[in-house]
Amino acid sequence: MPFIPHTDADVAAMLAVTGTSSCADLFDEIPAPLRMAGLQAIGPALSEAEISRLMQSRARADGEPLCFIGAGAYDHYVPAAVWDIATRGEFYSAYTPYQAEASQGTLQVIYEFQTMLAGLTGLDVSNASLYDGATAFAEACLMAVRANRRSKSRRILVARSLHPYYREVATVMLRGQGISLQELPLQDGCCDHAALAALSGKDFAAVAVQQPSFLGNLEQVDALTDWAHANGALAIAVVNPTALAVLRPPGQWGAEGADIACGEGQPLGVPMSAGGPYVGFLVCRQAIVRQMPGRIVGRTLDLDGNPGFTLTLQAREQHIRRSRATSNICTNQGLVATAATIYMALLGAAGLREVAQSCHANTRELVSQLAALPGISPPFTQPYFHEAVLQLDRPVGPVLDALSRQGVLGGFDLSQHYPELGNALLVCATETRGSEDIRAYAASMGEVFGAAA
Amino acid sequence: MPFIPHTDADVAAMLAVTGTSSCADLFDEIPAPLRMAGLQAIGPALSEAEISRLMQSRARADGEPLCFIGAGAYDHYVPAAVWDIATRGEFYSAYTPYQAEASQGTLQVIYEFQTMLAGLTGLDVSNASLYDGATAFAEACLMAVRANRRSKSRRILVARSLHPYYREVATVMLRGQGISLQELPLQDGCCDHAALAALSGKDFAAVAVQQPSFLGNLEQVDALTDWAHANGALAIAVVNPTALAVLRPPGQWGAEGADIACGEGQPLGVPMSAGGPYVGFLVCRQAIVRQMPGRIVGRTLDLDGNPGFTLTLQAREQHIRRSRATSNICTNQGLVATAATIYMALLGAAGLREVAQSCHANTRELVSQLAALPGISPPFTQPYFHEAVLQLDRPVGPVLDALSRQGVLGGFDLSQHYPELGNALLVCATETRGSEDIRAYAASMGEVFGAAA
Amino acid sequence: MNEQLIFAYRSAGRQGFAPRASGTGELPAEFLRQDEPPLPTASELDVVRHYTRLSQLNFSIDTHFYPLGSCTMKYNPRVCNRLAMLPQFLARHPLAPVEHGQGFLQTMHELQEMLQTVTGMQAVSLTPMAGAQGEFAGVAMIKAYHDARGDSERTQIIVPDAAHGTNPATATMCGCDVVEVPTRPDGDLDIDKLRAVVGPQTAGIMLTNPSTLGVFERQISEIAAIVHAAGGLLYYDGANLNAILGKTSPGAMGFDVVHVNLHKTFSTPHGGGGPGSGAVGVGDKLRPFLPIPYVVKQGGNYVWADEHSCPQSIGRLSAFMGNAGVLLRAYVYMRMLGEAGMQRVSDFAVLNANYLMARLQDEGFALAYPQRRASHEFIISLKQITRDTGVTAMDFAKALLDHGFHAPTTYFPLLVPECLLIEPTESESRQTLDAFVAALVAIRQQAYDDADAVKQAPLTMPVRRLDDVRAAKQPDLIWKQPAA
Amino acid sequence: MNEQLIFAYRSAGRQGFAPRASGTGELPAEFLRQDEPPLPTASELDVVRHYTRLSQLNFSIDTHFYPLGSCTMKYNPRVCNRLAMLPQFLARHPLAPVEHGQGFLQTMHELQEMLQTVTGMQAVSLTPMAGAQGEFAGVAMIKAYHDARGDSERTQIIVPDAAHGTNPATATMCGCDVVEVPTRPDGDLDIDKLRAVVGPQTAGIMLTNPSTLGVFERQISEIAAIVHAAGGLLYYDGANLNAILGKTSPGAMGFDVVHVNLHKTFSTPHGGGGPGSGAVGVGDKLRPFLPIPYVVKQGGNYVWADEHSCPQSIGRLSAFMGNAGVLLRAYVYMRMLGEAGMQRVSDFAVLNANYLMARLQDEGFALAYPQRRASHEFIISLKQITRDTGVTAMDFAKALLDHGFHAPTTYFPLLVPECLLIEPTESESRQTLDAFVAALVAIRQQAYDDADAVKQAPLTMPVRRLDDVRAAKQPDLIWKQPAA
């Protein structure tokens, strides 16, 4: 029987020790009316060979279309070493390092992860991971409300150019505590600074901005950060870790730097994998660390005075503080954080910079080839990183459908979330989408436009 | 630069220590006329992403046709755990366990491998692996000549039903030492016992037979073994380890058992992989162990009296005995032996028996479906294991070509190696070729025969 | 046995992996970073060696018995990982059109249906990324339900005193007040106290059954009746589902909403602390409120249910659809179990726990609930030993490491003094359980013979006991480059 | 730290992996086995845990510096394994038609061509499965060549006294007699002695260059001239090719045939003792004799050269085509290096060796060839230390294990007393080399301070020093079930 080692002799001997005559007796405290007839709907067991064949055929059916969608998940090359090591049994099948002495591997990895994230963002301390970028953003908002003692507000001012699904998730997660998001509108594809000026003097717990923004553009983060601080708000930075290899980090935004940085760690060696598992990160200034959600690893000394690692500042957490914890999070995304750590260690700053530069160059190339087609133009003049908006002369949906039939995933249709942008398409070319791929996309797009013309 | 850690600063400091000013200086003992201009033909380096894409596209081009070829390589299901563990860095990137204390993992695995092979074959001692089944057979012949003190012959009597490529390899490997193979002919798809009787009294160093034979049939191994012993020859058994889960092992053949068993370990969790790496095994009676080729692991005690494992009986080997070694083999197939050991441990005797039975049942099913087509019939009445010969009413080559175009690899064309069998096709269905696959093959074959009719 | 920090490999200009830039950036200088982020500069070999060595410093299921109560540390089949990592699944963009994902979506749909069957619920959403997020989804749905009926005074969530910390923490995150109800000495809930606290302010109750005390709450139907009568709903924390697969279900017990920890019952890896998955199931009442997206069948195709088709949904809980890769692993595992295998999981998880409990009782260890059956886990209290020798549950935990066993959960639930919550799971053999008993007996013997020796444990780990107070008082949370 | 034998998990009726029989056999009873083969009966978890734990008992490149001379223990890139294990490559039947294998065959063909370039040869066959089999192929080709010319008295193979054991053993397997030629004190061959032994009986000479003494044989052109003049051919043992990639080639040196250990120079894994690959290259003279099969391009297609197209071939050396999976790994590695990377391999392999040699010389260790450049490896002799303290090269080797380093090759070549043959490879960093020097210095210090302590080493391994004499005198080669 799969995954159960008991022989008939074992069972007999074990039942004897428990003083019962069958396994069924062991369930005799379950009141009879609650008993289930069985699990017929589950069906018969498949052997390993059978399930392998089934899953392979399903995977094959899905195929591997050529993907130019970004919008929060990016198709970077993942070095083979990353998951070869991350899926070693000792990492894969361990749990939260409650017994520190028997978990130094996981603990040291997380300490290194924290160090790398702090380094990338230019801030002081990181936690051990959150579920994903969206929940990391929501937790950052909650944290900001707790940490901002100067503000009485339960409102966060959020750039409309911040990932729409992040804003939706935050709305869901803040709602119960009566915290709300107020939108800072768009102007020319970036935050509207005039609208911001008009809000001066209003009380917000925090101001949140994404760099590069959901639309791919680079925001004037210094001005936004300084505005936040001038108005008694904390500054929350939502950032892409690949971009941080080349862009000024949150710790250096404005005069004082952002207070909290968060985001999605998926670009760091994590496959797109239909949306997860990814890894959220949250980094902040030292002063507010005790408001952090989630686990944190610290370095300390053992009985002999040798250094070692352990979970620390646990008084913030649900298993100690219960209803007054900084968050309810318990299981986080440890293995994915491990993979991200290995990825960052392999690439280093130089490798990550090469990736960032290639993404940027490829996306520029893509934009220029697509915009060369009649009926397609870039609506903004802002610098962008590795995603850009294109304006089409016709509705985006049918264009994407036509491309998809040719095996090209042409980008993200912005019309649902940004109707004000008209027929707008968000495209992305990472370092894995080279000239050949870009030409293939442009050719398909040419056909679609030609065909429909 | 790939796989080289040196920074410019390292290089400068290191050159200074060596008292040279560039790496080129370190090659100054190579006479100038021998210097090469470079390696232009190698071409520029590919990044990991580029080579991945290239290899993926080549693999995709090759496809995964539905395979009914056996003939020495068998498509068994390999549990995921087998290679997940075998490719752990500690196994994958270690070498021959010369430093026993730092290699107990590899050594214990091989000791377990030896034990399992001895158990499967019913003989006393196994070595740590040879290259593949064919070279194991050749080494078995060489070993038999050395071990058989009673015989002066340098001839081995070999069943024509033994794998033709094994016989070819042995011919190549024995030729230099003046040892030759004499063929025992076929009769009704098995060894010709009349021909054997006619040879009584002739001096052979050994008699070699394969069970099940290359043609899939079960040989009268008791009679063959007894004949060998009666005539002063050693008995060499070439066996399939999957079949040994159900078939009587060489140690129990005839009155005294075979003296040497050898074969291909590929069926034990090793992918077909275009022909290798596989793993040859060689097992023998205790009395002749000092004639064994290759490495052998033994259990002994350490300074504290605790058990531990080490390479032993090394006086047989090339690094000690040099020109008088039992073989020139040095690097063997350690990692593949490791995988085979894990496979056997996972399946156990019961699992291996299930595999063997399924193979047998599937091949019977295949034979019955194909033989139902007009123009196809089984020429032999012998019991077979998981391969069988079919007689076609037309040349086999074009039939296989036609099937191949439909994505079915229909079997092995025997006409080159066994012209006396006419239009004979060797087919095989392992446990991974279930009813659906068999029906698909039969349907394709029906079309080919219909179309050609 | 220790391994330096990866930052110790720093050597300016070294790089492990060279992706090769296909072009250089052309970004305006004002946006550019001037400093080099302090990432490691190690070769590929350094990195592989470093993390391989670090991995060896861990205990894990693949190397050690890991009877961590409440966490269901069962074997994680390697094939689940293999199949979840098929290239097409890994390459799937979360926003890719459904036409390019029917294989994946069908798999998710079947997983939803299997979880419905197992929990006795009417609909399932797979999006929550761990148990705690499943709890959040559940309580948020309960609130949404009351709100939708205009019943908006219901702000209290009742939890037993033995509840897992995520339960009260979740209630707070959802803006509810927490009301604790005590447990009786027999391990069941004090039902009179429950009656006393329910009322028009009751939003719902969160329960685990079997409870975190390792026993099956026998009055569950009565509890359901009380809470429902008061207008509240029942939330089932599925952390302990491994004990009842195919025996009973949250649906049969009267629960309205449930989360399932796929990383426990359905054997997806714990990964050193995640990722997990906390899929939620609901009865018909809560169906409109399920978090999106989930998969529905439309004609012959699988499509996403989203804000348009589910206007009353509590909304999204992750940027995309949760931990898809974890869900694939759970699916593979469940299909390999099949109906019979799934029932056997609980048979043997419960047999192992009761056997281990009986063995320990025979050896004289004090059970927290000696009159009760163990569910898939049980509690022993070392109170007497601590009183006699000063050796605590923590000391036992550390000493077990030296015996080659991961420790059980210690000091949880809080109400049993000096407790060990022990969950062997079904995938461990009797031989392993016997060896574990022998280790506990040996440690107790040592406690009475030489208590100080036990307090020195562990001695065979990469580090000795760590100074947690120092860790919290002088937090050293990131490595800082020493001044040059 | 020890792990019981897998057979200790025996429990009748237990099974780790259930393939499910699709039918039962119908074989006649006379053929059937009556006893149950004594394979383990362990659960999947037992098996995974057992072999995972065993793996941790190994030193390996992925965990330790492994400067085993002559073995080229460089980093094995993980991507090579990944790509060699693509499902279509694994699923390829060796006898599948070439139409279903153009991707694979093109790869093999390109690998043949790259090896031609590197070795300066005219044709390559990839079929030999390790260096020793490459040697066999080479000597067999040399014999076939002489035989084809009717020159069948040539039965002697000359080897230097420092030759690797496989060289003389191979000559014997091919039915040749071995003639040893001594080495001069400067490490080069004694060329007068060579002149004295060549003649009409000379089939050929087997050489490694750089030699197993870690130096480049400077008179190689002269040697080639002498042997060729006598009618013999030159065989190049490619074990040390890592030292000369792109600098010179066997072809340029005058060799007629060469094998390349892909598991050394081209970084395929050593796997605890293989699989390797010993591809052979030949000049035009020996081309007709190359072992089959190899890949040729015919029109636009890749096909096999076999007995029909190569009637003079020495024949087959493996049932199919050798260690295809190893060849795929080497191909990936070579393409990732490219021209420049390949040259840098030798630059840095040689730099590392010379640096380490200089560092050790500075620390006072005795070099075997102090006047010579190191190639990619070099020899130190501990003779003086042994004389002073009794601490031998073997003791140093064991003590190094306690310092976290695998030992260099010991007692080979046999002509240098108490020697360590040290090969760092290019993939190790200067920091690692410095740490290794520090360890050797510390051990030497301990040898003079407390020789007995060094003789106790290793103390931190899973076992202490093993009794090799007992192992050979009372061989225990398989586990036997204790009588019940």
Ligand SMILES: Cc1ncc(COP(=O)(O)O)c(C=O)c1O
């Ligand atoms: C009883 C109980 N409830 C809830 C949880 C929370 O689940 P998760 O860690 O997946 O968020 C756990 C797991 O730790 C648990 O044991």
Ligand SMILES: Cc1ncc(COP(=O)(O)O)c(C=O)c1O
């Ligand atoms: C110099 C030399 N020649 C030949 C060989 C034999 O190669 P292999 O072990 O691959 O058979 C080796 C490797 O051990 C070697 O070092």
